[in-house]
Amino acid sequence: xxxxxxxxxALSIQxxxxxxxxxxxxxxxxNLQWYRQNSGRGLVHLILIRSNEREKHSGRLRVxxxxxxxxxxxxxxxxxxxxxASYFCATDAGGYQKVTFGTGTKLQVIP
Amino acid sequence: xxxxxxxxxxxxxxxxxSMTLQCAQDMNHNSMYWYRQDPGMGLRxxxxxxxxxxxxxxxxxxxxxxxxxxxxxxxLRLESAAPSQTSVYFCASIxxxxxxxxxxxxxxxxxxxx
Numbered sequence: 541x542x543x544x545x546x547x548x549x550a551l552s553i554q555x556x557x558x559x560x561x562x563x564x565x566x567x568x569x570x571n572l573q574w575y576r577q578n579s580g581r582g583l584v585h586l587i588l589i590r591s592n593e594r595e596k597h598s599g600r601l602r603v604x605x606x607x608x609x610x611x612x613x614x615x616x617x618x619x620x621x622x623x624x625a626s627y628f629c630a631t632d633a634g635g636y637q638k639v640t641f642g643t644g645t646k647l648q649v650i651p
Numbered sequence: 652x653x654x655x656x657x658x659x660x661x662x663x664x665x666x667x668x669s670m671t672l673q674c675a676q677d678m679n680h681n682s683m684y685w686y687r688q689d690p691g692m693g694l695r696x697x698x699x700x701x702x703x704x705x706x707x708x709x710x711x712x713x714x715x716x717x718x719x720x721x722x723x724x725x726x727l728r729l730e731s732a733a734p735s736q737t738s739v740y741f742c743a744s745i746x747x748x749x750x751x752x753x754x755x756x757x758x759x760x761x762x763x764x765x
Contacts, residue, residue: 544693573753575754581758581759582655582741582743582756582758582759583741583743583754583756584756585754585755628693628694630754639684639696639754640696640710641686641694641695642693643691643692643693644693
C-alpha cells in the first residue's frame with residue numbers, strides 16, 4: 541500500500557501563478573522528499589525535509605512539514621511552462637533508506 | 652559520470668518469456684532499488700539491495716528475482732513474464748550512510764508483455 545497520497549491528483553494553472561500540492565502519509569517518518577518526473581523520464585530529486593524541520597526553501601520551491609497532521613505541502617512560486625511534470629512525495633523511516641512513494645500530482649503550467 | 656543507466660529502454664515480450672533488466676551506477680553508491688510504475692499507482696518497490704551481497708523484497712516482489720552482481724550493477728529478472736508485469740521499470744541508487752537519502756533514478760525501461 542502507498543505511504544503517501546498526493547492531493548490534488550491533477551492541477552492546471554497559468555504561467556506565473558503559484559502551484560501548491562499536498563502529501564499525506566500514514567506512519568512516522570524520518571524524512572520526506574519531493575521528486576519531479578517529466579513525461580517519459582526518471583524521477584529527479586527536488587528537496588528533502590527532515591522530521592524535525594518545519595519548512596525548507598530551495599529556489600522557487602517551498603516545502604512545509606506538519607508531523608502532527610502527517611502532511612507536507614510543496615509550493616512552486618511563479619510557475620513556468622517548464623515546471624509541467626508529475627510531482628511525487630516520498631517518505632522513509634530510516635533503516636536501509638527504503639523509500640515509499642506516493643501516487644503523484646500531475647501539474648500542467650499553461651504558457 | 653553517467654549516473655544510473657538502464658538497458659534496454661523498451662522491450663516487448665510474449666507471455667512466458669524471460670528477460671533480465673540491467674542497471675548500473677557509477678556513483679559508488681551502496682544501495683540500489685528496482686521500482687515499477689503503473690498509471691495512478693505511483694512507484695512501487697520490487698526489490699532493493701542495501702549493500703553489495705544483500706537483497707531484500709519490497710512491496711511487490713512476486714514474479715521477479717534480482718542479483719546484485721557487484722557494487723555497480725543490480726539486475727532484475729522476469730523468469731516467466733505475465734501481462735500483469737507490463738509496466739515501466741526504474742532502477743535507483745543511493746549513497747547509504749550519508750546525510751541525505753536522495754535517490755538517483757535511471758531513465759526507465761518500458762516493458763510490454765503480450
